[in-house]
Amino acid sequence: MSVPNIIETVNITHEISWLPWAVSYFFFVAIAVGAALTSLMWTVLRRPDWENAARIDILVMWSAAVVAPVALLADLHQPARFWHFYSSFTPWSWMSWGAYFLPAFAAVSIVYGWLVMRPVLPRWLRLGAGDYSGLIKPMALLTGLLALLVALYTGSEVMIVKSRPLWNSYTLIAFYFFSGISASAAMGLLVNAVLAENGADTRRATGAHLGRVMAVFSLLTLLTGAVWLMMGMGGGTNPEARALAVVSASPHWQLLGWELLAAFGISAIFGIYARNLWFGALLGLVTLGGAWLLRWAVFIDGQLIPKTGAGFYDYALPNGPDGLLGIVGVFGLWLVVIIVESVVMRWTPETAATPLSEIPAE
């Protein structure tokens, strides 16, 4: 190793201010957005081959849309003051817009999912016998619009931070968007593997379908990575080049890069074999790991790059709520929601094999 000609002898480690809660939020919200958008293939475009995948998308969308705002609220150091977002609307701040887009998306997506899944909901959750099927398409379009706004604001609020070259790249919006859709299909593969009532043939077909979606969007994530790398290697003073100059020499960052390449590479190459349920679930886990790691690298490792000082800041994951316990808690909440969904649903071999619009009321 060459001897550096500058050694920093006195400085402090700057604590991260966006905690692992932020990683959880960006992870789950991207999944909710991805699941909402892919479900439109059936609810709006009426592609019949997307129906079974769309049912799973809605389960995934619901669970992620419930978990994401909880994680975001926990990332505020003063969560009880969340109402300040509404008493002080600040149109020049992306985060202020997000305070409107996110709850609107979460609420509308839950209503949209309810309209779609009404035939398989128990009587008490159907809220009457009226026929609201005509509302599905407008609510689906509204959900899609809000999903795009959430994707836009989550990407933009990070992308505009000029002080962090790693964040200050337009590719970040594409990274989050593509990997979010891929991760939503990946989470769908996990759900599909355990939904035994669907019957083996339906599950295999759905698995193959979700696997293709996952593979395509993992490939797009990789292509975004290639674009970022090319922009970085082109030199100059663009944010990508400045970010690459800082991280490329670090063994830790090199490892992160290889891990991301491996996760999305495996997902893109083997996604087409997701017809096998357990292999599909395994691929789903790998892809979810990639989508999580991407956000972890951007947020946690990204905050360890000093803006003025030398080297990198120090970080160790705390065990408490702001660290490991928080992460476990968020995934635990997701698990509870998805279990409640599957328990409540009238998911029988008959209802699974019948198009939703043709399922008779109990």
Place this chain on the structure above:
Amino acid sequence: MDISRRSFLTKSGALTCGAVSCAVAAPAEATGLAPVRHGGDPSKRYAMAIDLRRCIGCQACTVACTMENQTPIGDFRTIVTQYDVVDVDDETQTVASFTLPRLCNHCDNPPCVPVCPVQATFQREDGIVVVDADQCVGCGYCVQACPYDARFINPKTNTADKCTFCVHRVEAGLLPACVETCTGGARIFGDVNDPDSEISKVLAEAGDAVKVLRPEMGTDPHVYYIGLETAFEGKVEGQGILKTLQDKFGTGNEEARS
């Protein structure tokens, strides 16, 4: 069915109106499309000059700031970073030391202000950037946006914290604590709008030697350095102290620190 749909639409309409009226009730400064400065004397523009030739790295400013502002242990509104510098091509040269006091730059174009989603952080008319700790939600967005790592989330108040040029002292006619205590007289504070102020004279005398940190960020910082080497203007390309200790002692950080 029609009745229930109408009722649903009416209720959702009422909800929307409620949300809109909440937004309309926002503070007056929210009516524009950019943050507006408020508070402070508009005839003044406070700034600081730091003559690095006079800084001896004694950290008296760090201690004075900590005592004055009661920052929690481990968090600092100002600190003097220090560097050993060697010329690798000249083995006969002795190691030189470089000291660089860092603090909020009270930029004229502060990136931390427009990102704040609740307008808790704002710039006063006299240029001082402050945080309303009662309004701050602790989202940490300003901490990310600051190009100088000058902000942090105070673990006691759970709100954003930063140097205020000791605004409470300035308003009482006193100097900021770090300036008051600076052993070498390196820190000079004052109103750059007043041509007769000490800071205006110092800056005028130094002329082209006056530099700022990270000028490429376009933030127009109002902490001016005299004697700042180019290698230290931006992110320092060197080895961090922690890495040095880890290399020397091998294992985990805790051991290296002990």
